[in-house]
Amino acid sequence: MLRQAIRALAEDKIAPRAAEVDRTGEFPWDVYQALVEADMHAIHIPEEYGGAGGDALAAVIVIEEVARACASTSLIPAVNKLGTVPLLLSGSEELKQRYLPPVARGEAMFSYALSEPEAGSDAAAMRTTAVRDGDHYVLNGTKRWITNAGVSTYYTVMAVTEPGAGARGISAFVVEKDDPGFSVGAPEKKLGIKGSPTCELYFDDCRIPAWRMIGEPGTGFKTALATLDHTRITIAAQAIGIAQGALDYALGYVKERKQFGKAIAEFQGVQFMLADMAMKLEAARQLTYAAAARSERAMRGEKVEDLTFFSSAAKCAASDAAMEITTDAVQLLGGYGYTNDFPVERMMRDAKITQIYEGTNQIQRMVMARQLLK
Incomplete structure (x- = not known):
């Protein structure tokens, strides 16, 4: 039934827009809204946070059927899951209650920021830092290849909190699009998935509350x-x-x-x-x-x-x-x-x-x- 429902939506709303989305490189907000109305944009979010409570196979089926029509659009449910799984795995209840319901309602999207210009496959070599300052952390650095950057409201960001400790010195944080010192670069010009923006993220003394750390320090x-x-x-x-x-x-x-x-x-x-x-x-x-x-x-x-x-x-x-x-x-x-x-x-x-x-x-x-x- 799930496959039938998402395939019908994909054939009716998504497939007719796929070529234009690829040609223009514009994010398909109308298609996003159609997914939200069908509760297919972030099906994995548990019911206790306002989500549909779909299991991992349900998420796979939704992404599969959307990608059959338009790969760019399939990154909406896929990246919403990528950005929020760190909270589901390691986040405090406060973080989950604050950030998961808006995604479940379709009011916000969530991206994931791990890669950097000099830290791709070797992600542990990242240079973005987060320095404690009272009840806040101050982030500085650059992230690259961030899917749906600019259209997402929230970002899971990995940064070094203990220099010299390698992978054990990296922590995870939630950054909001309006945080001071945070900005998004121009979209990359890509071979494919053109309707999903891919951009750099810049942190220039970006100051965020300490409670936005996901999990304990060093577990990012x-x-x-x-x-x-x-x-x-x-x-x-x-x-x-x-x-x-x-x-x-x-x-x-x-x-x-x-x-x-x-x-x-x-x-x-x-x-x-x-x-x-x-x-x-x-x-x-x-x-x-x-x-x-x-x-x-x-x-x-x-x-x-x-x-x-x-x-x-x-x-x-x-x-x-x-x-x-x-x-x-x-x-x-x-x-x-x-x-x-x-x-x-x-x-x-x-x-x-x-x-x-x-x-x-x-x-x-x-x-x-x-x-x-x-």
Whole structure:
């Protein structure tokens, strides 16, 4: 029922806007409002904070179905989850009660700020600092590659509170868009996901109350990694959705397109391509759902030893499959696939980022190997 509901919304409100969103690079506020009205913009927020209380699999299904129509729009539920999971995992009840209900109501979005110009894959090498000053912290530094920056109201920000202590000297904070000393840079000009702004964040003596720390001092990096164990799965869901959209379009095309007197779907070479695309997509989907089940158990407080492996495996497998499937979809459409009159070139461009953000697939393979060897 959930899949039917979100697919109907996606086909009615999201898909018709996808090409324009990609062309203009503007955030689709009308589509955001449609998701809010359907309570699909942040389905993961628990009921006690005004949310829909959807489990990890529900969030995966929503993101998957939205991404099937528009990858940029799928980052609304995905990034709302990314920004708020640190609060759900480590935040005080005061923080949860203050910041989760506005997101649940659709009055605010929540972004996540970990990466920096010199700290991408090596996130623990961050330089942004937070210095205690009485009942406040003063933040200085820069964050880069922040998804939905500028349209989000709240930001989970990781900063160094104990220089020289490495990962154990990093803490997490909530920063609000109107905090003095906080500003957002110009949107990056990107290959894909153009309807979701990606910007730098600047902290210039940004002063915030000390109670906005998420968890205890020095636990921010641990929270950041624990968060990614849950949210890498949402990127896998996004990748699956993009790939499904490309496969669906290619299937329709090859049944209509005729060459040598018959539909190209009748040629064995084309059929083998379609079979491989569908097989790899379904394998990635089942791995992602298995990872989501583990994520849900962990969020409920169970000890799930293999969550880290499964979340990395799902993200890596799904994004690699999405890049391959969307590229093959372009190939199946031939010259038409290479033009923006057809959606598969957009899907191919959008798929690429799923191999890069929330940990490159090279990093995911390192994570998986460490889990196997420890």
